[in-house]
Amino acid sequence: MGFFDDKQDWLAEVFAQYPEDRRRSALMPLLRRVQQEEGYVSFERMKEIAEIVGTTATEVAGVMSFYSYYQGLPTGKYHIQVCRTLSCKLAGSDELWKTLVERLGILPGEVSEDGRFSLQAVECLGSCHTGPVIQINDEHYIERVTKERLQALLDGLSEDKPLEEVRRTLPGEEETGKHVIELVKGGES
Amino acid sequence: MSTGPIVSGKDPRFAPTLYAHVGKPDSWKLDYYLAHGGYQTAKAVLTGKQPDEVVEEVKKSGLRGRGGAGFPTGVKWSFMPKDGRQHYLICNADESEPASFKDRYIMEDDPHQLIEGMIIGGYAMAATKGYVYIRGEYKKAYERLVAAIGEARQQGYLGKDLFGSGFDFDLYVHRGAGAYICGEETALMNSLEGLRANPRMKPPFPAQSGLYGKPTTINNVESLASVVHIMQRGADWFAQMGTERSKGMKLYQVSGPARRPGVYELPMGTTFRELIYDWAGGPTEPIKAFIPGGSSTPLLPFSDEYLDLPMDYESLVAAKSSLGTGGVVLIPQSVCIVDAIWNLIRFYAHESCGKCTPCREGVSGWLPQLFEKFERGQATHQDLKTMEDLLDQIEGRSFCPLADAAVWPIRGALRHFREEFVHHIEHGTCAVQSGPRWR
Numbered sequence: 001m002g003f004f005d006d007k008q009d010w011l012a013e014v015f016a017q018y019p020e021d022r023r024r025s026a027l028m029p030l031l032r033r034v035q036q037e038e039g040y041v042s043f044e045r046m047k048e049i050a051e052i053v054g055t056t057a058t059e060v061a062g063v064m065s066f067y068s069y070y071q072g073l074p075t076g077k078y079h080i081q082v083c084r085t086l087s088c089k090l091a092g093s094d095e096l097w098k099t100l101v102e103r104l105g106i107l108p109g110e111v112s113e114d115g116r117f118s119l120q121a122v123e124c125l126g127s128c129h130t131g132p133v134i135q136i137n138d139e140h141y142i143e144r145v146t147k148e149r150l151q152a153l154l155d156g157l158s159e160d161k162p163l164e165e166v167r168r169t170l171p172g173e174e175e176t177g178k179h180v181i182e183l184v185k186g187g188e189s
Numbered sequence: 190m191s192t193g194p195i196v197s198g199k200d201p202r203f204a205p206t207l208y209a210h211v212g213k214p215d216s217w218k219l220d221y222y223l224a225h226g227g228y229q230t231a232k233a234v235l236t237g238k239q240p241d242e243v244v245e246e247v248k249k250s251g252l253r254g255r256g257g258a259g260f261p262t263g264v265k266w267s268f269m270p271k272d273g274r275q276h277y278l279i280c281n282a283d284e285s286e287p288a289s290f291k292d293r294y295i296m297e298d299d300p301h302q303l304i305e306g307m308i309i310g311g312y313a314m315a316a317t318k319g320y321v322y323i324r325g326e327y328k329k330a331y332e333r334l335v336a337a338i339g340e341a342r343q344q345g346y347l348g349k350d351l352f353g354s355g356f357d358f359d360l361y362v363h364r365g366a367g368a369y370i371c372g373e374e375t376a377l378m379n380s381l382e383g384l385r386a387n388p389r390m391k392p393p394f395p396a397q398s399g400l401y402g403k404p405t406t407i408n409n410v411e412s413l414a415s416v417v418h419i420m421q422r423g424a425d426w427f428a429q430m431g432t433e434r435s436k437g438m439k440l441y442q443v444s445g446p447a448r449r450p451g452v453y454e455l456p457m458g459t460t461f462r463e464l465i466y467d468w469a470g471g472p473t474e475p476i477k478a479f480i481p482g483g484s485s486t487p488l489l490p491f492s493d494e495y496l497d498l499p500m501d502y503e504s505l506v507a508a509k510s511s512l513g514t515g516g517v518v519l520i521p522q523s524v525c526i527v528d529a530i531w532n533l534i535r536f537y538a539h540e541s542c543g544k545c546t547p548c549r550e551g552v553s554g555w556l557p558q559l560f561e562k563f564e565r566g567q568a569t570h571q572d573l574k575t576m577e578d579l580l581d582q583i584e585g586r587s588f589c590p591l592a593d594a595a596v597w598p599i600r601g602a603l604r605h606f607r608e609e610f611v612h613h614i615e616h617g618t619c620a621v622q623s624g625p626r627w628r
Contacts, residue, residue, distance in 0.1 A: 017361040022401055027383035028366055032325070053383065066385045066542075068367035069325050085287045086484060086532050087444035087518055092627025099627075122367065123536050124287035124484075125326050128516070129443065129450035132627070140329050146628050179211055179294040180451030184473055 002048050003034060011052070023053045027063055031070050036138050039079065040071040068122055069138075076111045076118035078157050081135045084121045087128035096132045096145060097121060103154065116157065130176055142167055143176040195430040196458035196499060198468060203430065205454040206418045207411065207440060211298040217333045219340040222301040228346050230421040231308045235354035243313035247416060250424035251436030256281055256372070256409030257483060257513045259502050262416070268396035269314040269404050276316035277405040279381070280307055280413055282323040282330075283365055283372040287484035287536060288516030291440035291452050292410035296323070296330035299414075300337035304360060306413035308351065309420055311358045314406055318359055322377050325366040335362055369540035373589050374407040376542070387544045388589035411440055431457030435501030435512075443469040445519030446476070455500075462496040464517065475522040478606065481505055482513025484533050485594030487601025488520065510601060525619035526606040530598050531560040537595035545588035552587075552595045555579050563610065566617030573610055577603070 130143035156166030248263025399405025448470030
């Protein structure tokens with residue numbers, strides 16, 4: 001059975017966004033759906049997508065490997081993407097990354113033995129004022145990842161609590177996600 | 190306060206408009222938007238103005254593209270042909286330039302503002318279909334925008350015969366998947382067509398042959414949101430803010446060690462000093478340099494001379510830098526400039542699409558190799574000369590501006606902090622030792 005066989009309504013919705021003779025425009029949404037549900041895009045799925053949008057699997061692979069979101073190898077239940085670009089670096093993302101590599105015992109491309117975690121260093125996520133920032137799977141950012149918040153995050157995920165619930169209950173969560181973050185309380189400079 | 194142009198956020202005549210509702214409870218919902226005058230401007234424009242009048246008003250306002258390049262928006266709109274073909278309006282919401290995060294909150298907290306701007310823009314250019322190309326990682330912004338489009342469609346603000354004007358406009362959201370190059374408008378169109386996001390040859394320009402070969406205009410989120418206020422309050426209202434050739438309000442961003450990092454809406458021409466000290470609360474540690482407008486803009490020393498520069502297009506060019514997206518990054522004394530720039534070069538090396546030789550071999554190949562030599566303490570004076578020769582070989586010779594964007598931060602660093610590169614050569618280590626930065 002193909003991945004999209006039982007998703008015909010969804011496919012129709014996606015194709016309705018683009019001109020009828022431009023089915024290839026749906027390539028990225030289709031890749032994303034597979035990535036979201038299966039954690040990576042296998043060659044079988046590439047062939048399937050190619051057939052649906054009317055191109056070759058090689059073309060699909062060429063598009064897929066162009067972007068950092070789609071993965072060609074299986075990922076963990078929680079695929080942790082760590083921003084490493086300058087503003088996050090200034091907020092300590094180098095140390096955050098090292099800590100994750102050591103604590104999870106994995107490198108990019110690997111999955112932890114319990115199947116829970118995989119790691120990827122990514123470029124600027126557009127949350128430079130709330131660094132260091134990580135994104136897990138295709139979900140809301142986890143901002144201002146302090147040592148304390150990272151510990152709470154990993155603890156929560158190791159207990160298999162739902163990701164959104166874990167994020168919402170991280171210490172200090174109500175302070176993040178705003179367009180201006182007050183870092184040091186107190187008087188005006 | 191004077192009666193001259195408004196060039197300070199502290200001028201009593203200034204109040205935020207683009208971000209007036211950002212951060213307010215339920216601000217992303219249609220009910221909230223309608224309660225604050227939402228869609229009234231689009232209605233007035235579509236039922237009371239000719240498309241050409243809209244283009245003229247936007248031209249007259251002096252609005253320049255807020256995505257970084259600063260091209261006059263009204264002039265860009267006037268390039269669209271008057272023919273019977275399908276026209277497209279694309280909103281560039283890829284926001285991938287490191288240090289930029291202003292468009293995100295418009296989409297998260299005020300998505301109807303963007304939709305209204307796109308309706309007006311679509312009407313002005315006879316574009317009946319619009320796409321928002323949003324970077325794939327912006328999940329929350331995507332959800333809010335899609336929900337807002339659904340609400341607008343249900344109320345008849347999108348679809349057929351808007352406001353009884355006879356004008357049809359529909360809007361779709363296309364998600365990226367992590368590629369900086371998609372911010373380049375022709376690469377973005379390729380990505381939307383399901384192709385690899387390599388940039389296209391210009392000409393033909395998008396206005397002649399863009400998405401699916403049809404006339405297309407691509408505008409930044411902030412530009413399109415600004416149009417709503419220009420059409421509501423008039424070009425003269427907009428143009429009283431800012432300097433000679435940089436008009437209106439602008440969303441500036443502050444990241445790095447500041448007390449209140451974030452997005453601040455201020456008139457064009459506000460000084461860096463006012464942004465950094467009065468709005469962002471000042472630095473939390475000694476600073477030696479700042480990036481003025483996003484990662485591709487050459488950094489400047491954190492000194493009185495540069496802090497007092499007005500944040501407008503021409504002042505930054507005069508300082509051999511650029512206003513870019515208005516993303517300011519504070520670089521601390523304790524961080525090595527070579528190390529900081531290497532971080533950005535690694536970014537550009539990763540994001541080069543590989544289409545043209547100067548970028549593939551230069552930005553993805555030679556530059557990272559040279560920086561690694563500096564980092565390992567193996568670089569020589571000859572390597573520094575090679576790097577400078579290489580910058581001349583890359584700049585202005587690549588297919589699209591990505592390679593230039595990689596060259597400029599190095600130019601800025603060598604102009605103002607050359608001694609830190611020399612220190613790496615002569616001592617094999619950074620001139621400063623950065624301690625732990627993670628809390």
